[in-house]
Amino acid sequence: MTTSAHKVHANGVFPMRVASYNVHGFRGRDGRWNMERIAEVIRELDAHVVGLQEVVCKRDCPRTMQFGDPRSVLADLAGLTGHHAITGINMATGRSPCCNALLVKTLPRDVTALDISLHEREPREVVSAVLGTAANNVRVATVHVGLGFGERLGQIRHLVELVEQWGNERTVILGDFNEWNPLSRSAWRISRKLGAPPCGMTFPAHFPLLPLDRLGVTPDLRLWNAHAHRSRLAREASDHLPVVGDVMPAQEPGSDGAS
Template sequence: MNAGPGALLRVATYNVHGWKSLGGRRDIGRFVETIRELAADVVALQEVVMPPLIEEECLERAVAGPLGMHAVSGPTLTRLGTEYGNALLTRFPVEQSRGHDLSVRGCEPRGAVEVVLAVPGGRLRVIATHLGLRARERRIQTEALLALVRERQDVPTVLLGDFNEWMPANRTVRAVSRELGATPAPATFPSCFPVLSLDRIWTSPGLALTSLRRHRPAYATCSDHLPLVAELRHPGNGIDKNNGETRKNEL
């Protein structure tokens, strides 16, 4: 892979399994340390559990704050007084954000979080998601995601998350790879003996993918997924990483 010019960025995706270890113990602190190990600028999280009403505050205080990052939440459902869904952490100012409902009738609610970030290379759009368990459901959700990708071809885009695709050459993976280009797919599930590539990272043309790997946490019992980490080069036009405050406006 050709690194080329521009700013080097690191992005990651991690299904945190409701902050529960393989043994069933819930320990947000261990997961925070695992996310710290990634040293990523942007981290997409799936299966995030937080109390309702104050979810944004809890995510900021319990997870993003200790990491020196900003949080954007994307809950998809509420169960027994607890909100559950997607989230995105970033070191960069958030210029714009919005959530997308990817739910299919008769299936568990699903969604995606979309943000535009001010990064050292200019602007970066990130779409973080967690697709459903049924093949037809994932096909519908993938079509919606690809339509979303096409909306903003002026901004370099990263599409990442837990795509729940069990087969390496399935219809969903082929569709995204045709649109954005094929990328490596290290196995991330189950974390104790990974054989399935459920977690994926794709980038739009203009973003040079320099590496993509799975990460083995120091706390080996964290989650049933391993984090997936990618480094990429932004084409670059000189936006300051530290310029401006975090803003969460509608696109």
């Protein structure tokens, strides 16, 4: 059950609990494809918005499962978790197994899917949506950055540029950044430019050693209680642990700015 501390206000979007989860094509530590198991982990997170990476495509599904469009699998997941599903370019075209998606509790005002692929590398994208009212809104975006050093650096640079292009929009980034070196240029850009410091170790899920998954917010927002979700089921359902945290405006009207 959603607690009042995490319930979205009727007249806006805050306070808001957000999460990021690489679901590994719904294949768990035991090698079995199990959507219901992933859905149960998502329900444990109790998040208003969940950014998903490595959502299942046709080639990842069990051969016994027949469906015409990989988006139907995401729709089933949304039904199991009580969210609305937002798909991206890769899922719509089936061109890559690295499909991103958003699960949101309320219908968005605007949806975009932007290609950040680099030449001769696997297709990558940013899927984003604007939630809330015209007067009180926030953009949420999910991303899955590539494995190669140059690929990561280029895609993170592109993501920073996108956030800058969105201008004055309050923005939350949910992603698997595939960055394990805290001293790299990529890590610096993720932490400083995207407001996404490590949330804890998330990979591999059964014995996490690397902080690959992160949450980020623009300076006009405040992220607190960000952490890796380490339930028994989360350690079995995917090769990544999800990360979850709470978001509020950096200073709400009438507040004194105290945290």
